[in-house]
Amino acid sequence: MKPLEGIRILDLTRVLSGPFCTALMADLGAQVIKLEPPQGDDYRHIGPFVQGESALFALTNRGKQSLVVDLKNAEGQSLARRLAASCDVVVENFRPGVADKLGIGADRLRAENPNLVYCSISGFGQSGPFAQLPAYDIVVQAMSGLMDATGEEDGAPLKVGEAVGDLMAGLYAAWAICAALVGRERHGTGSTLDVAMFDALFALLPTSHALHLYAQRPITRTGNRHPLSTPFGAYRTLDGHVIIAALGARQFAALCALVGQPNAANDPRFASDEERTRHEPQVRALIEGFTATRPTTQLIDALRTAHIPAAPILTLAEAAQSPHAQARDLVSALPHHRLGSAPVVGQPVRFDGAKPMAETGAPALGSGTRATLNALGLTAAQITGLLDAGIIMEATDG
Numbered sequence: 001m002k003p004l005e006g007i008r009i010l011d012l013t014r015v016l017s018g019p020f021c022t023a024l025m026a027d028l029g030a031q032v033i034k035l036e037p038p039q040g041d042d043y044r045h046i047g048p049f050v051q052g053e054s055a056l057f058a059l060t061n062r063g064k065q066s067l068v069v070d071l072k073n074a075e076g077q078s079l080a081r082r083l084a085a086s087c088d089v090v091v092e093n094f095r096p097g098v099a100d101k102l103g104i105g106a107d108r109l110r111a112e113n114p115n116l117v118y119c120s121i122s123g124f125g126q127s128g129p130f131a132q133l134p135a136y137d138i139v140v141q142a143m144s145g146l147m148d149a150t151g152e153e154d155g156a157p158l159k160v161g162e163a164v165g166d167l168m169a170g171l172y173a174a175w176a177i178c179a180a181l182v183g184r185e186r187h188g189t190g191s192t193l194d195v196a197m198f199d200a201l202f203a204l205l206p207t208s209h210a211l212h213l214y215a216q217r218p219i220t221r222t223g224n225r226h227p228l229s230t231p232f233g234a235y236r237t238l239d240g241h242v243i244i245a246a247l248g249a250r251q252f253a254a255l256c257a258l259v260g261q262p263n264a265a266n267d268p269r270f271a272s273d274e275e276r277t278r279h280e281p282q283v284r285a286l287i288e289g290f291t292a293t294r295p296t297t298q299l300i301d302a303l304r305t306a307h308i309p310a311a312p313i314l315t316l317a318e319a320a321q322s323p324h325a326q327a328r329d330l331v332s333a334l335p336h337h338r339l340g341s342a343p344v345v346g347q348p349v350r351f352d353g354a355k356p357m358a359e360t361g362a363p364a365l366g367s368g369t370r371a372t373l374n375a376l377g378l379t380a381a382q383i384t385g386l387l388d389a390g391i392i393m394e395a396t397d398g
Contacts, residue, residue: 001351002029007181009033009089010080011064012104014041016137016163017121017197018093019060020170025089025177026063026358027347033087033372034064035080037071038393040365051338053362058342062334063358065368068393076391077103082376084109084116089177093121096131106192116190117180121173123165125196135197140165144201149208151221165197172200230276231255234313236288237296244287245309252276254306259290329355336361367395 007030011022019034019041026032034041043057067083070076081104084090090109092099099105099120106118120126123135133139141147141159151158173195180191207227211217224241225233231252234241246255253265264270264286269279276283291299296312303310314322320331328348334357336342342361349355369392373383386392 001354002356003351004178005029007031007089008087009091010035010084010087012080012090012092012094012099013121014093015043016056016060016166017169017173018091019043020167021119021121021173021177022064022091023060023062023358024171024174024347028356030089032064033083033368034061034066034363035071035083036066036068036365038068038390040068044365053336053338053342058336058339058362059344061362062342062344062346063360064363065372066363066365066395067369067372068366070391071102071104073389073391074103075386075389079373079386079391080104081109081112083372085113086376087113087116088181089117089119091119091121091173091177096120096122096126110190110192114189115184117177117184117193118190119173119177119180119193119195121169121195121197123196124198126194130198135165137163137165137197140197140201144198145205145208145219146201149205149219149221152223153221153225155221155223157221165201168200168204169195169197172203225280226277228277229273230280230283231287235284236292237299238292238294240296241313242291242296242299242303243311243313244303247273247309251308255287255303255308258302258306258308259287261286332357334358334361337364337367364395366393369394 004025007025009022009025009030009032011018011032011034013019013022014036022032022034041057041061043060044054046054046056048055069079071080084104090104092104100107106120110116110118122131123140124130124133130143138159141164142157144165146164147157147159150160173193176193176195180193184190208219211219211227220227223233229247232245232247233243235244244255246252249265252270253262256262256265268275269282270276300310300312319325325331330345330348331343332346333341334344339361344358344361346355346357370383373386373392383392387394
């Protein structure tokens with residue numbers, strides 16, 4: 001099942017947030033036309049590289065057609081508007097105001113195509129005092145509250161080890177576009193969507209929101225343990241760490257019995273989740289007195305036998321090679337114009353038991369230029385004229 005089959009998207013995005021959004025939609029069957037400048041998406045030039053191909057670009061641009069148009073040229077802008085008029089969705093992640101200057105902003109394109117869903121992704125949104133600030137992922141992590149809540153207890157703030165600001169903005173954008181397409185079917189008109197990395201990350205902090213908005217408590221860094229629940233974190237073992245997440249009286253009592261301290265379940269200091277969190281050092285000492293002398297694999301078996309949620313801390317390689325990840329097809333391979341076959345991690349949702357996935361890998365720069373313009377109705381002579389003028393470009397590879 002490919003629920004977005006028949007949906008046509010003009011992708012004006014680059015780097016990560018926008019391409020991640022449109023890759024998810026390509027997986028679900030949308031036709032994605034990626035309009036690139038003559039030098040290509042910035043990610044084409046950022047490693048790691050395999051046979052000259054950017055791994056980051058390959059991972060986030062599967063299933064798309066590449067059309068090269070110089071948007072600095074008035075004729076190129078006119079061509080982009082003509083393309084947008086034939087599409088259901090436009091996605092862009094320019095700095096606020098740039099799309100308008102290029103003549104491809106939401107107001108102009110939706111005036112020409114009222115059914116269009118126009119989605120803008122930016123660091124801080126299209127309005128507000130921060131709108132024009134540069135917005136790399138670490139900037140947004142720092143300003144959203146996420147970075148301040150992340151790190152070792154009494155330690156410095158830490159960024160999350162992935163570009164979650166970009167990724168969550170892309171994910172929210174894909175969600176919003178799908179919702180807007182449903183709305184269009186019901187109400188007969190498109191939408192203008194404003195997705196901000198800052199807003200997306202701020203929305204993803206419910207524990208911090210609970211502490212700040214309801215409990216009026218400051219958010220403090222707690223390392224690998226949960227700020228509200230105990231025991232809920234990483235505990236030392238003989239050869240590393242084990243994750244234990246015992247929530248509620250029954251699981252805590254089972255844990256106390258497992259570590260040889262069954263009476264601790266009746267200790268008033270440990271009578272509730274709140275009390276256990278207040279006395280977290282004592283709970284940790286109780287647990288690590290047992291776990292620190294035993295190997296991780298033995299502990300995992302014992303904890304799971306006792307029906308206590310537990311896990312080892314896996315590397316990405318271990319996670320990817322696990323039987324479960326392989327059974328769930330988390331890593332796929334798609335045909336690629338230069339690599340032959342390229343590994344990708346597609347959208348993770350199963351529809352009626354099947355996992356929709358793009359059919360092709362990331363495109364060569366300009367490989368879809370001629371076919372896209374032919375489908376738009378341009379003649380061979382018109383296309384040749386645009387090529388000669390440097391307004392469009394065709395692929396020299398693939």
